[in-house]
Amino acid sequence: MTQTDSPSHRRPTYRVVTYGCQMNVHDSERIAGLMESAGYVPDPRTGSLEPADVVVFNTCAVRENADNRLYGTLGHMASVKAANPGMRLAVGGCMAQKDKQLVAERAPWVDVVFGTHNLGSLPALLARSRALEEAQVEIKESLQTFPSDLPTHRESAYSAWVSISVGCNNTCTFCIVPQLRGKETDRRPADILAEIRALVDEGVQEITLLGQNVNSYGVQFGDRGAFAKLLRACGRIDGLERVRFTSPHPAAFTDDVIEAMAETPNVMPSLHMPLQSGSDKVLREMRRSYRSTRFLGILDRVRAAMPQAAITTDIIVGFPGETEADFAETMRVVEQARFSAAYTFEYSIRPGTPAGEMTNQVPAQVVQERYERLVALVDEISWQENRKLEGSTAEVMFSAGEGRKDRATHRVTGRGRDNRLIHVGLAPGQQRPRPGDIGTVRIGRGAPHHLMADGGLIDLRRTRGGDAWQARHQAPDPVSSPAAAGAVTLGMPGIGAPRD
Numbered sequence: 001m002t003q004t005d006s007p008s009h010r011r012p013t014y015r016v017v018t019y020g021c022q023m024n025v026h027d028s029e030r031i032a033g034l035m036e037s038a039g040y041v042p043d044p045r046t047g048s049l050e051p052a053d054v055v056v057f058n059t060c061a062v063r064e065n066a067d068n069r070l071y072g073t074l075g076h077m078a079s080v081k082a083a084n085p086g087m088r089l090a091v092g093g094c095m096a097q098k099d100k101q102l103v104a105e106r107a108p109w110v111d112v113v114f115g116t117h118n119l120g121s122l123p124a125l126l127a128r129s130r131a132l133e134e135a136q137v138e139i140k141e142s143l144q145t146f147p148s149d150l151p152t153h154r155e156s157a158y159s160a161w162v163s164i165s166v167g168c169n170n171t172c173t174f175c176i177v178p179q180l181r182g183k184e185t186d187r188r189p190a191d192i193l194a195e196i197r198a199l200v201d202e203g204v205q206e207i208t209l210l211g212q213n214v215n216s217y218g219v220q221f222g223d224r225g226a227f228a229k230l231l232r233a234c235g236r237i238d239g240l241e242r243v244r245f246t247s248p249h250p251a252a253f254t255d256d257v258i259e260a261m262a263e264t265p266n267v268m269p270s271l272h273m274p275l276q277s278g279s280d281k282v283l284r285e286m287r288r289s290y291r292s293t294r295f296l297g298i299l300d301r302v303r304a305a306m307p308q309a310a311i312t313t314d315i316i317v318g319f320p321g322e323t324e325a326d327f328a329e330t331m332r333v334v335e336q337a338r339f340s341a342a343y344t345f346e347y348s349i350r351p352g353t354p355a356g357e358m359t360n361q362v363p364a365q366v367v368q369e370r371y372e373r374l375v376a377l378v379d380e381i382s383w384q385e386n387r388k389l390e391g392s393t394a395e396v397m398f399s400a401g402e403g404r405k406d407r408a409t410h411r412v413t414g415r416g417r418d419n420r421l422i423h424v425g426l427a428p429g430q431q432r433p434r435p436g437d438i439g440t441v442r443i444g445r446g447a448p449h450h451l452m453a454d455g456g457l458i459d460l461r462r463t464r465g466g467d468a469w470q471a472r473h474q475a476p477d478p479v480s481s482p483a484a485a486g487a488v489t490l491g492m493p494g495i496g497a498p499r500d
Contacts, residue, residue: 012053013043019070020060022246023181024093026161026210028058030119031092033151038123042153051084054126059095061176061350070095074107081109088126090114097139097180098352104135115139116181120150143167143185148195156400157472158436158465159206160199164192164230165220168212170249172276173287173354174316174347177212184212186220189230197237203468205436206242206397207234214245215252228256235264239464241438242397243267244419247274251289253298262305269306270419273298274314275342278333279326282319286355292333299337310340310385310418317374318347318367320358327370334377340385340420341449342378346371379448386420386446393442393458394451396422400435400469411454414439420451427456436465 014035018028032042035054043052055077060066074091081087090112091103097115099106104113111129114121117140125136148163167182168175196207209230211217218226234243243266248257250273261267273295277283280291302309315330334342346367349356398414411423412433424441426432433439439460441453 011039011041014040014054014056015043015052016056016058017073018058019066020058020062020094022161022208023163023166023210023212024058024060026163027093027116027119029152029154029161030150031056031058031122032153034120034122036153037151038126051080051087053086054088054090056090056092056122059091059093061094061098061180066095071106074110078107078109088112088129090122090126092116092119092122094177094180098176100139101137104137108135111135113137113139117141117143142182146185146187148187148191156435157203157468158397158463159399160204160208161210162192162195162199162207163187163210164214164217164227165211169216169219170213171287173285174276174319174350176350176353179352181212184216184220186217186226188221189226189233192230193233193237196234196240200237200239203436203464203471205239205463205465206244207240209234209243209245211245211247213247213249213252215248215254215257225256228254228260231257231260231267232264235266240266241463241465242417244270246272248272250274250295250298255301258301258305261302268417268419269309270312270417271302271309272312272314275330275333275337276314276316277319277322277326278330279322280329282322282326282330285321285358286316286319292329296333296336308418310420311337312341312343312419313337313339314343314345315374315378316345316347317371318362320347320355320362321360322347322362322370327374331374331377334374334381338381338385339378340418341382342374344371344374344378383446383448386448386451388446389420389443389451390446391443393440394420394422394453395438395440396424396453397438397465398424398433398435416451421449422451422453425452425454425456430456431460433457433460434462434466435469436467437461437463 016028016031018024040054057070057073059070077089081089088111089109091110092114094116096103096113100113104110112122112125112135114125118138121138125138129136143166146166154160165184165186167184168178169184170178199207214227217230218224231243234240253273275295276286276288278292283291299311302311347362394416396414396416398412411425413421413423416422422441437460440458442455442458443451444454445452
């Protein structure tokens with residue numbers, strides 16, 4: 001539907017439903033930007049699959065249940081679409097890149113299928129589908145336009161993703177991403193820094209650098225030290241308060257990156273370092289070109305340079321051929337690594353991957369039992385590490401993601417510099433921070449997955465990011481906490497540049 005053929009000159013609406021990783025979330029911002037450039041407006045209803053004029057599914061293919069989830073959802077959408085003539089459905093992302101024409105065969109009510117390499121084709125494919133009254137499937141096998149060159153609708157006014165590369169040159173036997181995202185393509189540093197400066201001018205104060213393997217950034221244009229240089233360059237951008245990145249690869253993680261993190265004040269002391277397995281035998285089978293000793297050595301060097309750093313990881317349980325002794329090695333490394341959190345996964349077969357062809361698959365009940373043991377250990381360690389922070393102070397950048405519990409308790413939520421989630425209870429009379437504002441709190445209690453600071457704010461700094469959020473939402477200044485009357489005046493000395 002175009003603006004001219006919509007009833008009563010109503011602008012057509014769209015909704016993007018996103019599955020998967022941060023790269024997919026970032027791609028969805030590009031999809032939204034493309035839709036708005038084509039004359040669509042966001043559907044105001046969220047949290048449902050009620051009909052917009054166009055619903056776009058941006059899909060993931062990393063795990064087996066992603067297929068079942070998508071096709072189950074598309075089955076539900078058949079009846080929704082039948083009840084809403086003129087509605088259009090589009091499927092993009094990694095699942096579309098993998099399944100190609102199969103999407104339209106299994107769900108013939110889908111109007112457009114597009115891949116990871118041709119996001120920019122979506123508006124034209126939608127128009128062509130409407131004009132021809134038939135499904136349009138377009139899957140390119142190589143990158144057509146770097147995603148950062150496409151228009152963008154960012155969900156946050158104060159925080160943004162910035163791609164430094166797309167694709168991956170690794171050959172991990174469990175992973176299908178290189179087949180779906182292609183070989184690594186790097187952006188030039190000047191283009192990345194120009195995008196970051198433009199975002200800061202708009203009020204963004206936190207950026208996350210994105211790549212399938214950020215450590216290999218620069219190899220394409222002959223500079224193996226490019227990523228550390230990029231981090232240091234980010235430190236010279238006025239107004240940029242927090243810099244994060246994901247994901248590195250242990251095999252390519254070098255000391256110059258640790259030095260850049262430690263010496264650049266706005267690069268946060270948080271690191272996501274995927275382990276995948278603690279067994280050297282399993283790591284060889286995975287084609288992960290490091291071993292557990294190297295992995296733990298990286299963590300030791302990071303903590304020597306940044307004692308306050310929080311380190312998270314990814315772990316796969318039940319990779320083909322994993323024995324109880326192999327799993328015991330994973331538990332040993334987790335115990336020694338002291339992760340602040342871990343994203344744990346039960347191995348599932350991905351068709352087209354070498355691991356999917358292996359005959360020594362681990363029985364599902366064995367995988368489940370090991371997974372439960374690992375999660376229990378991870379949670380216990382995370383809880384122990386969080387409890388060590390009780391009584392310390394933390395700098396919190398507040399977010400817009402409140403839940404019902406927060407509203408009921410008048411708490412606000414944000415992230416510390418180390419990326420830990422912190423729930424803050426406001427003291428009587430304290431002004432409610434805007435999303436993007438930065439405050440200092442004292443940690444009262446550590447829980448397995450978050451920290452609690454119910455003693456109120458020590459100080460609060462209104463930020464350009466908070467101004468940008470308020471302007472975007474046309475919101476009045478937050479009122480004082482309804483828990484109080486009369487109360488205290490909160491000093492706002494201004495925290496200045498981020499500090500350790």
